Amino acid sequence: xxxxxxxxxxxxxxxxxxxxxxxxxxxxxxxxxxxxxxxxxxxxxxxxxxxxxxxxxxxxxxxxxxxxxxxxxxxxxxxxxxxxxxxxxxxxxxxxxxxxxxxxxxxxxxxxxxxx
DNA sequence: AAGGTGACTAACA
DNA sequence: ATGTTAGCCACCT
Numbered sequence: 255x256x257x258x259x260x261x262x263x264x265x266x267x268x269x270x271x272x273x274x275x276x277x278x279x280x281x282x283x284x285x286x287x288x289x290x291x292x293x294x295x296x297x298x299x300x301x302x303x304x305x306x307x308x309x310x311x312x313x314x315x316x317x318x319x320x321x322x323x324x325x326x327x328x329x330x331x332x333x334x335x336x337x338x339x340x341x342x343x344x345x346x347x348x349x350x351x352x353x354x355x356x357x358x359x360x361x362x363x364x365x366x367x368x369x370x
Numbered sequence: 371a372a373g374g375t376g377a378c379t380a381a382c383a
Numbered sequence: 384a385t386g387t388t389a390g391c392c393a394c395c396t
Binding site: 255256257258280285286287288289290291294295298 | 390391392393394
């Protein structure tokens with residue numbers, strides 16, 4: 255069953271230097287159709303550095319590498335776009351992941367190379 | 371308890 | 384080929 259906890263667990267399992275799509279994570283947690291929920295789970299902790307900050311959904315947000323999770327096209331699709339997206343891209347690059355910036359200001363990752 | 375929501379995806383027009 | 388619509392499923396109010 256795909257719960258936040260399970261999702262975090264899977265996300266934390268993503269190796270450094272690799273990325274996974276929401277759908278991919280969803281499948282791993284056992285809910286192939288729960289992609290949206292995955293992104294949602296991550297969004298709950300968007301604080302960037304990783305602080306529980308607001309008690310939010312009451313889940314413990316230990317260092318979950320949420321930046322390694324992107325959409326099916328390898329793009330960073332945050333609702334807060336530029337804000338969180340830039341941070342995410344930066345973190346990925348630090349891990350050795352090549353992140354491109356499209357003309358539309360959308361960060362993209364080469365899934366062919368970095369997909370988990 | 372029921373309804374609404376969302377960092378998605380895939381299929382259809 | 385792009386743009387829209389529908390399905391999804393746990394979590395919040």
